[in-house]
Amino acid sequence: MRGAISVKSPSFQLIAFCLVLSLAFPLWSQPAADIYAIKGARIYTLAGPAIDSGTVVIRDGKIAAVGANVAVPGDAQVIDAAGLEVYPGMFDPITQIGLSEVGAVSATVDARELGAFNPELIAATAVNPASAHIPVTRASGITEVMAVPGIGGFDSEGGGVITGQASAFNLTGWTMEQMQINPQVAMVLNWPSIDARSFDFSTFSFKEKPYTEAKKEYEKSVNEISDWLVRSRHYAQAKEKGSPDLFLRDLKLEALVPVVQGKLPLLVVADEARDIRNAVDFCAKQNLKMILASGSESWKVKDLLKEKKIPVILGPTERLPEKQDDPYDKPMTQPAELNAAGIPFAFSSFGTSFSRRLSQYAGTAVGYGLPHDEALKAVMLNAAQIFGLADQIGTLEPGKLANIIVTTGDPLEIQTQVRYLFIKGQLTSTDNRHRDLYEQYRKRPVPTR
C-alpha cells in the first residue's frame, strides 16, 4: 500500500530497529566455550524417568552425556544448576515467526502469497533472522519453531490451498543457514471447507448460500487438488524416464513430487469433523502422509484418526468451542481425550506473537485432565516425532542437538522463569526487546513538574 520506504515510515523504523538489533547480536552469540556441564539440577530427559540430581554435558553443539553420575570434563564451563530443572527446549511447530513482524503492516509480512497453489514456496527463504520475535519467543523456553506459509494465526490470516513448505529452525543464529534444522519439513494444505456461510467484506456481514452451491465449490476445489497431484505423478514419471527435452521444468509440480511419493508429509489444516473426515479419506486414497493441523473437532473423529494413524498439531487450548452446543470446556479437554485415545498430538500456537503462550496452552490442558508428563511431551517431543525431527531434537539424549532450557521450576507454570537457555550447544541470552524496554523505562526519572 505504501510506496517507497521513507525515513518516517513504520517500515523504515522497523528496518532501522532490526539493524540495531543485529548489531547487538555479537555480544552474546560468540562461541565462548564449546563444552558446558549443567550440574546439580533435576533433569527431565523425556527419554526416561526424571533424574533427581544429575549432569548434562554439552560438546560441539550436541548433548555428550546425561545422567546422575556423569563426570564433568575438566575443560567444561560449569553451570551450577542446583535447585533448577532441566528440560529439552520447547518446539512450536506452526508459527509465522520470521515471516511476520507486525501483523497489520503488510510490508513486514511474508506469510501468505497470492494464488491458490504455491507448493514450491519454502518458508526458510524469507525468515528474517533478526526478527524481534525470535529473542522474545526463546526467552519463554522455545528453542526451535517452524515457520509455516499460509496458515492463519491470531495476527496473520491464512490464504491459498497448497501454500508452500514449512521450515524448522533454531531460534538463534546469524543466518538462516546456521539456524535451520530442516527447511523442507512438510507441505501445507488448507483443506477446503463446505462453507455455506461466509463473511462478505464488501457488505461487512455474513452471507448464506445454498448447501448444494457450497458443496459444488468444495468439490471443484478438491478436484483441483487431485489434478495437481495427478500432474505431479505424471511429471515424476516423465522425469524418471530421463527425457529432459520432452518436458519443461515445472517448479510447482516438482515440489509436489516428494508429497505424492509419500516422502514429504502433508500438513492438512482442517477443523470441522466433516472436513477432517474428507481430508483423511482423500489422503488415504492418494497414499499421502497426512498430519492434521488445528483439528478443533478431532475429538469427534478419534476412531478414524486412530485407525489411520493421523497425528494432530492442535491449536491453542484457549479458544472458544467450535459449535454453540459444544461443552464450554471442549478445547481444554480435547488434548486429554486424544491422549486417552492414543492419538499422537502436539500443541502449537499457530501464531507469531503468541508463540510464547505455548506452555500456557499445555498447562491449561493439564488442568482439564491431560497428564503432566504427556503435556511436557506435547510441547517438547511429540512435534519433533510427528515431523521426523526427533533424531535431532525433542529429548535430552547423547547425540541430539543441545537445545536445552534450565528453569526455576515447572516449565508449564506461568510464573516459571527460564534461567539458562542453550541452543545448538550455545549458551544463549534471554534478553529481548521487551526486557530492554522494561529496563529502559524502569529507569525513567520521575518527571519534575
Added chain:
Amino acid sequence: MKRALLLVTIGLAALAPFSVCAQNSNAQKNGTILIKNATLLTVTHGNIEHGSILIRDGKIAEVGTDLKTPDGATVIDANGQYVMPGIIDCHSHIAIDGGVNEGSVSVSSMANIADVLNPDDLSIYDDLAGGVTAANVLHGSANAIGGQTIVIKLRWGKTASQLPFEGALPGIKFALGENPKRSNFTPPPGVDPRYPATRLGVEETIRAAFIEARQYKKTWDDYRQQKAAGNQNLIPPRRDEKLEPLVEVLEGKRYVHSHCYRADEILMLIRVANEFGFKVRTFQHVLEGYKVADEIAASGAGGSTFSDWWAYKMEAFDAIPYNAALMTDRGVIVSVNSDDAEEARHLNQEAAKSMKYGGLSANDALKLITLNPAIQLGIDNRVGSIDVGKDADLAIFNHDPLSVYAVVQKTLIDGQVYFDRQRDIDARPALEKEKQDLLAKEKSAAEEKKKEEKSEGKSEKKPDAKKKQPPTRQSMGQVAGGGL
C-alpha cells in the same frame, strides 16, 4: 419450513427451565449459604486458610475461620479449594446484540450499549465459567468518541434488564490511534474514507466535540437558570443525544474509558481533558502506558491493559508484558482486561503473568482482575474483594487461581450459583441425548411429516436434569441451533 417449526418448538420448550430457574434463584437469594474449608483470597486483608464465608441475602455477611452453620443454610464444602472475589473484566464486548462498532461517524456518542444488551449471548456463560462476574461492556474502537458503555453482572439466564450493575456509573468509549484513524481498515467499495486519518485529526475531533458540548451545556444551564428565576415564556433548547453524554462527562456523571496505545496519544488526551475540565477514568489497552506512567498516575486515570499481546499492529510493537507491573510501580491503578470473550475465560492466568514479568506480588496480581477494575469502574464499594458487606460475587477454583492448572468450580453472583462445573458436566449426557433425538426427528421428519405434527406436543418430553436447572451453555446453544 419444517425446520423453522422445529426450532420454534425447541424454543418454546426451552422457556420452561427459565421460569423454574427464576423461582430457584429467588429462593436462593433470600437464603443463606456457607462456603467452608476454603483458602480465601480476600485481596484486602490477606489469605485465610480453612476459611468460611457466610452469605446472606446475596451479601457477604461474615468471613472467618470459625463460622457456625446457621439453621437452614446451604453448605458448599470447598475443602482444598480457593475462593477469590469474582473476576471483573474492565474491557469486554460480550452480551452485545448486533455490531460492536458504529463505524459511520467519528463521534458516535449517541449510540448506547444499554440499548442492545443480549442476555442470550453464550459468551456470558463462557466467561462466567472462567470466574468472571462483572464486565465493562463497550463499543469497538472505530470512533474517536465512541458509544455509551455499561457495566453488567454476568447473570446468565436473566433478562436484559437484569444484567446492568445497579448504581454503576455509565461510561463512554473514546479511541485514539490506528483504529479511529482507520490505518488497518479499507472502506468497502462505495464508502468514502472518513475523517480523521491522523492522530492530529483524532485530537481535533475530540476537542471540537467538547467545544460543542460545552456550548450545549451552557445553553441548557442558561435555560434552567432563567426558568428557575421564574421566566415562564421560554422555549427549551433542542435536545441533542450526541452531546448529552459529553455534558455528563463534563459534569463528572459519566466515565471516560479511552482505548489507546502510544505514549504520545495518552498525553494528548490528558491535555484535552485538562482543557475541558474532565477526568479520564481509564486508559484502555494503554500498551505504552509504562512510558508515561507518572503522567497517567498524576492525572488520576487508571490503566487497563493486556497481559502479553504485542506486534499485531504497528502501535502495539512497543507493547511489553511488564506494562502492568511498571504502571503499578509508578502508582497507577492497573487492571488486566480481556477485550475478547475467550481471553476473559483465563484472566486469572493473564494476571499471573505480571508476577513473572515485573515481579508483582501474588496479591497485587490478583488485584489486577478484582479490586483494581472495581475501583476503575467505581464499584469497589460493592465488589472486588472478600469483605463483609460486599456483594457475594465469588469464584471458586480447585487450585490457586494464579496457577495455570486452576479450574473454576463454581461462580457466584449475588450469592447465587450461576456456574457449577459439576452440574454442567452432569447435564451433558441428557443434553446430548436430546440433541440426537432432535436430529433423528428432523431426519425422519420428511417421511412422517403429518403424523409427527400431530404428536409433537406430546413427544416434547424434557430430561429431568434440564427441567430443574438453570440453562448451561449447551442447552442454550441447542436453542440457538448451533449444532443443527
